[in-house]
Amino acid sequence: MEIKKCQSMCILSSAVEYSQLEYLITCEIASEMWSKLSAIHEQKSAANKLSLMTKFHEFKMAPNDSIAQHVAKIENMARQLKDVGEELSDVMIMAKILGTLPQKFSPLVTAWDSVSEANQSRANLIERLLKEENRLANFEVATNALATMKIQERNGAVNNSTVSKTSASDSKRGKPAKKQFLCNYCRKKGHTEKRCYKKRDDDRTKREINNSTKDDNTANFGAFMVLNSDFATRVLQNDSKDVWLLDSGASKHMSFHREWFSELDENYRESVSLSDDSTCEVRGRGVIPIEMFVDGKWLDGKLEDALYIPSLRKNLFSTGVCTSKGYTLNFEANSVKIYRKNLIMAYGIQQNNNLFRLLFKVKNTFEANASSVGNLKLWHERLGHINCKSLSEMVNKNLINGVSLFDNAKFFCESCQSGKQHRLPFKTKEKCLRERKVGEFIHTDLCGPMSEVSIGGSRYFLLFKDDKSSFRHVFFLKYKSKTVQKFKEFEQLVFNQLGTRIKTARADNGNEFLNDEMLDYCRLRGIMLQTSAPYTHEQNGRSERERCEQSSNVRGQCYCLKTWQRAFGPNQ
Template sequence: LSTESEIKAWKKRDALVRSIISRSLDDFHHAFIRSCKTSKEMMNCIVRIKEQATVSSKLLVSSEFHAYTWKPGMNVASFIAGLNVIVNKMQSLQIELDDEIIIGKVIQCLPSDFDSFRQSWRLSAPKTVTLSDLTSQLLACESDQLCRSMQAVSIGEALVGKRTTSKELNENSKKRNIECWNCKKKGHIRSECRSQRKLNSSTLKDRTKSLNRTGFVARSWLDIRQEPNDGWLADSGAFKHITRNRHWFSTLEIIEPQGVRIGNDKMIYAVGIGTIDVEVFNGKQWIASVLNDVLYVPEFGSSCLLSLGAAAARGYKIIMGNFNIRLMMNNRTELVGYKDGDLYTLLIRRLSDNTSMSAMLTEGETHSFELWHQRLGHISVEKIKTMMQRKLVDGLRATAEEKIFCEGCVLGSMTRKPHKEVTERRQSVPGEIIHADVCGLFIHPSVGGNRYFICYLMLPMTNAR
């Protein structure tokens, strides 16, 4: 039998435990233990409630797993990510689920676009495969489908011709009797007048001469806005750089779907991480650089995000102004951008062939026939001379060159040359060809110590030859 002091100590400890349990429960669960007199009764009541809730949760999650399907608007990344969420719930409730069951669920729920993949998988499925391997193959298949659809659309647009309507014919017939206000000739209007184009060209020359007289021209932020870029936005809230363009990556590693929450509180998933070779503008020139740890998020928008936090972690100093932004390293500007509305656009672009790009510039360093030949779609020099004489193109000025060499035209029109027939007579009579053979190895050497000898066979030529 317990003494009175032991009973008093037990009641004190029991009261302390009941107080701890009572304070740790919410209002819903607290209602079930209000009638309990000891801590043991409280724990037994909570265990009964939790066991019943666990059984219900297992049934609910299992039903959710079997009812999960591919919904319209989904892609491979979002489907796998949603399935992983359900699988994680089942594992937290200690529901055993084999990888074969999960992979079978994925194959079963694929839409009709993946029928060929599903059929090839059933015919030659590997013995050991993981969900990550299957995800990589599905992403590659989805990327191939996207490329084929884009090629089909471009081919369809290229084959669509424009039909001349009766309205256009009527407008052309009306223009025959219209008199131009500029040159007083019939057949065109003032906006189509060639004399007006000549006037604009001369005005452009005068303006160019006036600019050439200037000794120093400062580059403003308005000029920087004209620099081409790939739409990278500076984001102080992003923890890594983000893009949806898979073909930009020079190296890409497929990872488990990683959740990324965007501005409208929607959860999208990154399925890869890698590096992108780019060029960055430092305010004076474009410099080759590399973006590391870029997340591949297929569902992301058309813009790309550059994480200012990741840049600061690498030692960059970020300076934001009213109209521009600069990223500096060791007191030297490495990257600039401009403010567009409430966002900062960074001057970042993919690596490109500067030689082919320079041919499309409005004002080049030289004005040769070769340069205009590239600008005008690789037309002949005679056509360029005719266009320059008639002044059909504004600003067409070229140096006098009789012949040019275009590597692109040579490679594009390259054909296989025919094989030449053999006209020389092959030797076929004994004596014209010397026959030789090496004999050996002999066990016993000769007097001179040799174990090999060469035998020559030379037959005399006939009188007829």
């Protein structure tokens, strides 16, 4: 008997953690050890039961929880109550599940009352809830898509009616008619190239080759399907990192090649789940220009809303995105064809691992355009949206080497109108005579803070402009408190390069100029600091115009390129 008692105590001692042994030192038999451990860890007191019961009755479904997660939490609390001696029946558990469901499950709760008692089991309830959750998810997707289409149609109708009402009211009041813009694409008045319906239609049907009748197209399908066996062999021998694979499980087109994107929004963030339950971080979304091999020719195309995922080692073409845009996929023995309006738009062949490889190749988005011949609109955009009249004069006078214009036709630049709006200057009757030397009279102004921080972390730029030569110098600042330091650097730069001391500096009434450090430095160096009247930027017109010109050029390029504005300064 004594041996069995010692064996029992040994088994219990060896089964618990070392930190729990101090509670068992005074125990003489195994039953005493078990009773002490039960009293410490089971906590079957009335207070613990009350706490668990209160938690169970006050529990509500979290907004982001699925049905499976919600049911699991309720069953876990019921199991805890059972461990402390308060076992709950299936009816109470089912009542708790139904009572904590969101409002959208109300039809199912009502229908559950009509189910016979024999079929009112917990397993049957959970099964019905999961089916209802899937049905509601699909219904919400379809409803959101329909609502989006209706909003877009309503906005288009409102815009059209607003334009017609405005023009009619202006004509009644005797106001002059608004300027009719000329489209650079269709050469018609009344709209810009950005809103040209002809351009949209041409882009939509660019790849739809339909030079013959419908019967001829049907008869020529065989010509589209024929592939040379040598060509197919060469395609399959390409590097697997540079090919596109057809994937029915991909929600969007995906690639890990950053250099393939002609347009990329790097602020876009998302996570993608893979088949092995791992996740990949999306680092951007954009457009990839491609070429598709059809009927012995390479046709231009592009993949929109493609995801940039650096950790993904394959390029995936989503069949879901393809079918949602009206395309049809036809799988055969060793090939797949993508149709649209009875025309084959793309072709793919089967690999040895049964995956389908599409006959795509990506255009090189970094090809340098070395041509120096172009129209006025092209060079206007290349040179930062400068004045077209000045550009034409510089080209005609051969002031720009290697540039020639074959078309000087006037055009309307919407980007300039959006990015170069400014206040009109004061009208002066006489001009100031500038008989000063270069570097003696300086105009300065600080611009910022910018709405976007630059890549280098700068939020301001400080402009200096010489009154005599109109030479400008710009400093990029992270903090406006660095203004005085940059002024000292510029003053030393002028003296070292020109041998001239700054005599007068004109600025506004900003605190970056009117502070003790700046005033003491100007007084020590003999520099006269002139300031404009408060809230009258026009009195400091030269620096203000220069600042507006630089800012508007950057904004014009951003509007034209449809890009973000964080690259306004260097990496300082």
